[in-house]
Amino acid sequence: APRAVTCGARAALGAMGGLNVTMTDRDVEIDEAVDFCFLIICSIFTMSFQGGFALLESGSVSPLHTVHVALKNIADFAVGTVCFMVCGFAFAWGDGSPLAGATGFVSIAVPPSAYANWVFQLSFSATAATIVSGGTAGRMRFGVYAVLSAYMTACVYPFA
Numbered sequence: 445a446p447r448a449v450t451c452g453a454r455a456a457l458g459a460m461g462g463l464n465v466t467m468t469d470r471d472v473e474i475d476e477a478v479d480f481c482f483l484i485i486c487s488i489f490t491m492s493f494q495g496g497f498a499l500l501e502s503g504s505v506s507p508l509h510t511v512h513v514a515l516k517n518i519a520d521f522a523v524g525t526v527c528f529m530v531c532g533f534a535f536a537w538g539d540g541s542p543l544a545g546a547t548g549f550v551s552i553a554v555p556p557s558a559y560a561n562w563v564f565q566l567s568f569s570a571t572a573a574t575i576v577s578g579g580t581a582g583r584m585r586f587g588v589y590a591v592l593s594a595y596m597t598a599c600v601y602p603f604a
Contacts, residue, residue, distance in 0.1 A: 476557070483560035490567035494521055497574045501581045509582040516577050516586065520593050524570035527598035532569055533562055536602035544603070569601040 467475070498517040502510040529551045537558070538545020548554055554562060573596040580589060 480560045483564045487560075487563045487567040490564075490571055491521075493571045494574055497571075497578060501578050504578070505582040512586065513577075513581050516581075516589055517574055519586070519590055520574045520577060521570045523590055523593050524573055524597035525566060527594045528566050528569050528601075530598065532598045532602045533565065535599070536565065537561075569597040572601050572604075573597050 494517055498514050501513045501517070505513055531549055533551060533554065534546075534548035535544045538548035540546025551562065573593045576592070576596060577589065580592075584592075
């Protein structure tokens with residue numbers, strides 16, 4: 445097979461019945477590396493939403509509240525990372541019950557092959573909490589919002 449046809453394209457053609465595909469170990473490694481890089485790049489793009497939301501919210505509040513909005517957006521990601529690591533990823537992707545995962549708390553026993561997915565899901569859970577911060581800009585105390593952000597990333601996003 446020509447090198448221009450990637451592993452993913454060969455697998456897609458094989459699934460459609462147009463090509464008999466046998467993937468070698470090297471093809472599988474390349475396929476996993478491409479998937480890993482794609483997830484990390486998408487995670488970076490999703491994490492950049494944080495800055496955009498901070499700018500959007502800063503423009504919608506009085507100048508007195510702009511620092512508060514920026515701090516909330518930074519805290520969203522910081523608090524979200526800790527809460528998602530402690531229980532969010534385990535609830536959503538852990539093994540155990542059909543309702544919620546019962547393994548992987550504090551990100552223990554997460555296999556290295558799932559690290560890219562962990563970062564990808566973290567970026568979306570933190571962004572989901574940041575979207576809520578736009579509606580509360582200038583209307584909510586910081587401590588209360590930090591608790592809301594923790595709840596969003598640890599409980600709401602994994603079950604949604």
